[in-house]
Amino acid sequence: MSEPVIDLHSHVLPGIDDGPETIEGSLALARAVADSGVRTLMATPHVSWRYPNAAETIAPLVQEVNARVQAEGIELEIRAGAEIAMTRAAELDPDELSRLTLGGGEWLLIECPFTPVATGMDALVLDLQRRGHRVVLAHPERCPAFHRDRRPLEMLVRGGVLTSITAGSLVGRFSGEVQRFAMQLVREDLVHNVASDTHDTGRRPPGMASELEQAGLGALSEWLTQSVPAAILDGGPIPPRPAYEAPSARRSWKPWQRQKT
Numbered sequence: 133m134s135e136p137v138i139d140l141h142s143h144v145l146p147g148i149d150d151g152p153e154t155i156e157g158s159l160a161l162a163r164a165v166a167d168s169g170v171r172t173l174m175a176t177p178h179v180s181w182r183y184p185n186a187a188e189t190i191a192p193l194v195q196e197v198n199a200r201v202q203a204e205g206i207e208l209e210i211r212a213g214a215e216i217a218m219t220r221a222a223e224l225d226p227d228e229l230s231r232l233t234l235g236g237g238e239w240l241l242i243e244c245p246f247t248p249v250a251t252g253m254d255a256l257v258l259d260l261q262r263r264g265h266r267v268v269l270a271h272p273e274r275c276p277a278f279h280r281d282r283r284p285l286e287m288l289v290r291g292g293v294l295t296s297i298t299a300g301s302l303v304g305r306f307s308g309e310v311q312r313f314a315m316q317l318v319r320e321d322l323v324h325n326v327a328s329d330t331h332d333t334g335r336r337p338p339g340m341a342s343e344l345e346q347a348g349l350g351a352l353s354e355w356l357t358q359s360v361p362a363a364i365l366d367g368g369p370i371p372p373r374p375a376y377e378a379p380s381a382r383r384s385w386k387p388w389q390r391q392k393t
C-alpha cells in the first residue's frame with residue numbers, strides 16, 4: 133500500500149507569518165489542501181528575523197487548527213515544522229533548533245536565500261549536520277545564487293542534503309527562468325521532494341499533483357510527494373529515485389509561455 137500524500141511545506145497557521153491572517157483563512161486553506169488529495173500537511177511558518185516565530189508558539193497553533201479541521205470533518209492532519217531562514221538558523225540555540233524539525237524528526241527545512249550570493253550556506257549546513265541534524269533545502273530553484281552557479285547545490289546534495297522544490301515553479305508560476313531551472317534540477321537528479329509552499333487559496337495555492345502532471349513528472353509523483361516525505365518524517369532511509377523518462381527541455385516548452393518571458 134502506498135503512503136498518503138504529504139505536503140512538506142506550507143504557511144497554514146493564522147496570524148504568524150505571511151500565510152492566512154485568521155483561523156477561518158487557515159480552515160479554507162486546509163480544506164483546499166485536503167481537496168487536492170494531500171492527507172498530511174506540514175505547517176512550516178517562517179522562522180526568520182522578519183517573523184521571529186518559535187516552537188512554543190507554533191505547537192499550540194497547530195493544535196488549535198487541527199482541532200478545528202477535525203471538527204469540520206476535513207480529512208487532513210497538520211503537523212508542526214518550520215521554514216528556517218539561513219541567517220536565523222545560524223543564530224538559534226541548539227534546543228530551539230531541535231524543536232523546529234519537521235514533525236519532531238531529524239530533518240530541518242532551511243530556506244534558501246533570495247540573494248545573488250549564498251555565502252555561508254555550505255558552512256551552515258555542515259555545522260547543522262555536525263550537530264546531528266539533517267537538512268532539506270526549501271525551493272533552491274528560486275535562489276538566484278544557484279541560478280548563477282549550481283555547483284554548491286550539487287556539493288550539498290552529495291553531502292546528504294535533500295531539496296524540496298515548489299510545485300508552482302514547475303509550471304512557471306514564478307518565472308520562466310525559475311521553471312527552466314527547476315526542470316534542469318529534476319533532470320540532474322537534484323530534486324527529492326515537491327511541496328506546495330502554499331500561503332493562500334489564490335496567488336500561492338495548495339496542491340502538487342496537477343503541476344507535476346503538467347510538467348511531465350507524473351511518473352515521479354509518488355516518490356516526490358509520498359515515499360520521500362514519509363521517510364523524512366519517519367526518519368527512515370530515503371528511497372532511491374525510480375527510473376523515469378525525463379521530459380526534454382523542448383517538451384516543457386509552451387508557445388504562450390515564450391510570449392510571456
Ligand SMILES: [Fe+2]
Binds near residue numbers: 141215270329
Ligand atoms: Fe515557504
